[in-house]
Amino acid sequence: MKPPEVDRVAASRAAVAARRARASVKRAVNERRLSAVAVLDTALSSTESVEATMRVRDLLLSIPGLGPVRVDRVMERLEIAASKRLSGLGVHQQQRLREFLLKRAPRVEQPEQSRLVVLAGPTAVGKGTVSTYIRENYPEVLLSVSATTRAPRPGEIDGVSYYFIDDDEFDRMIAAGEFLEWAVVHNKSRYGTPRTPIDEALGAGRSVLLEIDIQGARQVKTAMPEAMLVFLLPPTWEELVRRLIGRGTESLEEQERRLTTARVELAAQDEFDHRVVNRDVRAAAAEVVELMQIQKAIDLHGKE
Numbered sequence: 001m002k003p004p005e006v007d008r009v010a011a012s013r014a015a016v017a018a019r020r021a022r023a024s025v026k027r028a029v030n031e032r033r034l035s036a037v038a039v040l041d042t043a044l045s046s047t048e049s050v051e052a053t054m055r056v057r058d059l060l061l062s063i064p065g066l067g068p069v070r071v072d073r074v075m076e077r078l079e080i081a082a083s084k085r086l087s088g089l090g091v092h093q094q095q096r097l098r099e100f101l102l103k104r105a106p107r108v109e110q111p112e113q114s115r116l117v118v119l120a121g122p123t124a125v126g127k128g129t130v131s132t133y134i135r136e137n138y139p140e141v142l143l144s145v146s147a148t149t150r151a152p153r154p155g156e157i158d159g160v161s162y163y164f165i166d167d168d169e170f171d172r173m174i175a176a177g178e179f180l181e182w183a184v185v186h187n188k189s190r191y192g193t194p195r196t197p198i199d200e201a202l203g204a205g206r207s208v209l210l211e212i213d214i215q216g217a218r219q220v221k222t223a224m225p226e227a228m229l230v231f232l233l234p235p236t237w238e239e240l241v242r243r244l245i246g247r248g249t250e251s252l253e254e255q256e257r258r259l260t261t262a263r264v265e266l267a268a269q270d271e272f273d274h275r276v277v278n279r280d281v282r283a284a285a286a287e288v289v290e291l292m293q294i295q296k297a298i299d300l301h302g303k304e
């Protein structure tokens, strides 16, 4: 029998391969939708063109994944008659059709080239410890520094652990669109991921690790579907409670509040792409980095 780690790595590889296949299908659909927009533009700019005589229905049917039933429903929603040709569309119909084609098209990017990894999990599971280990031992990975309205704990350094800011500054950053995501965590303080350092690092081909809560992980997945979500698990519930109490940084009331959130968060683990059990910090960190490297190897292969 194979040891469980081998199975886990094989399962991770299979999951990455499946994601890559899905990304490739998505790209094909994306290309088809964008070329449908090009057909629409040609039809509208020249009534003499072949495109002008094309029916809207046929244009929509040319998009993979849109069968006759869905096309009819879409056309009803866009308020376009079944027999309508592209050249006969009114201004608002053109606008609605264009919006439909563009909005439904995933962004033009190569999902498998991104190396944005989100590490989430319940309080005190060891997210901070594992991320710090990665920052110190794998300098090629950028660990994003979040902004928060919570007060610093003893030993935390502004600009390294977090950017400790007040509510007014947090409001300003939201209004200026400076966060990739933000959330109120443990019903108390606000935490947010500054967008610019991440864009810059990804642009330069570096891997980026976000250590954020589950609400934030969901927001990142929506904004950047190519992000890989990793859920860090405690070996047992009792060990999680022991780590929280052992850390000794929260009052009893705060510990209770965090454990209540932790139960809800553990229930969300299936939404994640991978799960890593934090028995040993070094091994857990290596497993997260291994997941990035599997991703990286596939990226390189994909580029050939």
Ligand SMILES: Nc1nc2c(ncn2[C@@H]2O[C@H](COP(=O)(O)OP(=O)(O)O)[C@@H](O)[C@H]2O)c(=O)[nH]1
Binding pocket: 120, 121, 122, 123, 124, 127, 128, 146, 147, 150, 181, 182, 183, 185, 191, 192, 193, 211, 212, 213, 214, 215, 216, 217
């Ligand atoms: N959404 C979001 N969550 C964050 C961010 N930064 C930290 N968090 C999460 O906020 C929670 C509270 O963090 P912290 O106050 O350091 O205490 P912890 O629960 O003991 O780790 C943790 O679940 C972090 O993962 C962020 O930028 N965005």
Ligand SMILES: Nc1ncnc2c1ncn2[C@@H]1O[C@H](COP(=O)(O)OP(=O)(O)O)[C@@H](O)[C@H]1O
Binding pocket: 121, 122, 123, 124, 125, 126, 127, 128, 129, 130, 243, 244, 246, 247, 278, 279, 280, 281
């Ligand atoms: N693998 C591990 N084994 C034992 N203790 C751990 C492990 N990982 C983290 N801890 C301890 O658990 C406590 C919570 O870890 P921390 O990184 O602060 O969690 P989180 O950031 O998830 O809230 C800390 O006291 C830390 O030293």
